[in-house]
Amino acid sequence: MIYKFFELRNKLPKFLTKLMPKFIKKKINKKFFNFYFIPTNYSKLLNDNYINNNNYDYQKKLIDNYKHNFQQNSFMTTCPHLIELLLMKFNSDEEIMFLDMGADNIDFFLELNSKFKNVKYFFCNLKSVNSIFEKLKNENSYKNMFIINTIDEVSNKKFDFINFGSSIQYFENYEFVLNKVSKIGKNIFFSGTTLFETKNEKYNKHIIVKQVNMYPDINYLYFFNKQYFYSIFLKNNFKLLFEKKNLTDNVNYHNFHKIFENTNYINFLFSKIE
16 A cells, blocks of 8 residues: 555656655655655666766865865765775775775765875766766876776776675666676675565565655665675675674665565675685
8 A cells, every 4th residue: 555655656746846845745755655665576677777966066065175174074875984994904005906886975085095095996887977077087187096987897907895885786787797896806895785585586686676765766776685695706705704784774674574584774895715
């Protein structure tokens, strides 16, 4: 029944939702639409499954703010302590090859650059986001920033750390990407990723869900079968260094209890066995 409410909301004319004050919309969403995701029967992600709200002016403001207070001002929505994690693994003067898959705030690069003086930072996102970062790179002469459009562009390189900040679930070809990074990365970190456990063969790899908590923006993404997802790295000579629940958001998975035995919002790090 609850899914019919979501469909009804989506059919409302946009001009009506724009007229409604934000605080009223928040109250309605909290009371009647408190699920983050709803299951679908899709077999693959839709085209343009992720809505990009990134823009040049916002990124420029982040740079200006960083110049003023010398710290990252944007919030790392799924892993606010990533820099601290990196400081535990690397010395500040080490040469570090860092690949950021799906990053969207340039002041993370600025903070990373200030902590590690010999870092080479590779940035990969949608082409619309890449064009913004390419412009910022040229304007500010970020010589150690490299913009790539696909993982194939760096298939001949080796990375000390590859970061997926709540992004792998939006890659339609995620299996291809995971197998690629397992060949070029030493440490591969995932934050804000939904993993489930089940014995149902229908979901032996993943399920595609509809993200509805960002209404009126609607995204589609994967939830992953934990056993299958981890097996990609274990068979490629990786070990799981840590796994813990992501506490940056209290994601509501109650509507998945009848589908899966266990569903969690997780951060986890794999490391190559030398």
